Amino acid sequence: MSKTGTFKNTLGTVALSLGLAVTSGISYAKDVVTIGYQGMFNPWKYAIDQKLVEKETGVEIKWRKFDSGAKAITGIASGSVDLTVAGSSPIATAVSRGVDVELVWIMENIAEAEALVVRDGSGIKSPSDLKGKRIAVPFVSTTHYHMLFALKEFGLSEKDVKLVNMQPNAISAAWARGDIDGAFIWDPVLGNIKKEGSVLISSKELSNWGKPTFDGLIASKSFAKESPEFVAKVIKVIAKADSTYRQAGADFSSEHPIAQSVKNIVGGELDQVVEAMALYEFPDIPAQVSCKWLGCQMEGGAAKALLYTSEFLLEEKKINGLQDDYSTFVNPAYAELAMKLTE
Template structure:
């Protein structure tokens, strides 16, 4: 009798333990996230290398590197990533296609970090010299958008030259072979081709003409709805490393831990990282939430940028339709809560 009771007691405990383990496994599975990133030089790479995001959020994070924002958007649309970095042009394209995502953070104002560089000896010294030349650019990227905008401002069209769709690594290889006359690209490729090329125009100048570009963190709406606490902690961590960089920007050297981490994650050398990161503008919470960027709904800068970019992409037949309201793809709520949590 006692033996039977002991057996029953042991069985009950075993079932309870199994149930606890199953719940634990289920919880662990729920605390996983896949996040995409690209090769831009920014403080986020330091947090990736040091596993700061995992430490602060408690989530297991699978990081996926993409060569372009277009590929990152495709992965998000397929449900392969929960959050990802992309440029404003592919984000605008995604919004115009009605993909269920939202912009939650401005990774960086691109400014001088993207530029149209022409190869020494190509015979290009002014915009008019672009006629008949081969210029490489990743299609549906921020540089593609600015390349088309630049041509418009120069009084040229795509028919006046040959635009070639190439990813950054392919651009560097084509440049070395002498297959192209120029490229509109970002670092680390930008720094490499500048070594035997000259800058014709940068995104900062084109932005001052009314078409600014930026890199942003976007997230699946389904994911943010179920993981608000994670998103808030993630943005708090991102803001902290951005702030750390901005505070020490002038004193950062190739020996600085952040420079080494960024070079390790992206590729390239720490010296190049130091120079390249100075070309970007990184925003604090007040900047993020200002009317210039995520704030002010339909009148906010990010919303207006997505709308104007989409209008340009439609004109160039890169998308087929526009959304009536782009503010539904810009959500400052998580940044607001991250700021309030400080």
């Protein structure tokens, strides 16, 4: 792998100013880094498909796909994964339980990209009709968190509804068989079941009610401290892919290379990819390091979201206790370093 001396010195100065450890040699802490991802439709899949992280860092990447945030958390907690994408609910669950990770990037504000869809003919026309129905959701996920929150706001409890723990592929199969009445899920399954169902409520609506959700990139604290420049370069790659998508604007279509890469990595129909990505919001680096997301410690949006999510999960007896300060699990320094690398 090659790094110029000028680049290394500049990077070291910036990293030290941010309180990060810097590797003394030209190598990162690992020759092979394991990064986890999930099946969301986002510009990140273009970086994976085109091996942009490998090109940027010169490091061999072992990519691992996870069906849920809970499984991704298990991977990073076991030490078999160095960085991974997970939803805000499984991240909150992990840090509340003391898993030594930190949130370093907001992959996407979920907004309308997750929703509770009820099957046509199920008899569900309003929230009260959910009583006695079988609703599938991946447990310990952002949709599980929002499902529980929705039930509470609807004046219902888990006892009123038959919640079934299913991963996305299982939900798709169960829907096809007619085994479930509804599901709270993300694309590509979301787009498929919408064809024979209708949205009862979306995560954007629930976020507006005070419980926002997002997908984030988390890193093992020990790995990130040993290789801060690697984490910053990963973020730089993600930020560039996000910027390319945002710049496309209304011209983003199924012909765009990002859409093609999403289909290559995740699957689904190209038109569905375009429609689904429009439901997300992808914050740029200035927004990431601001108080809206990673910045401002406990006053920051991400730290508050993790706290509020954890408080709700505690109330629902999904976790046993709260951390004193959730900002210790949110670190904007790597995004700040990535911003310096793009200047």
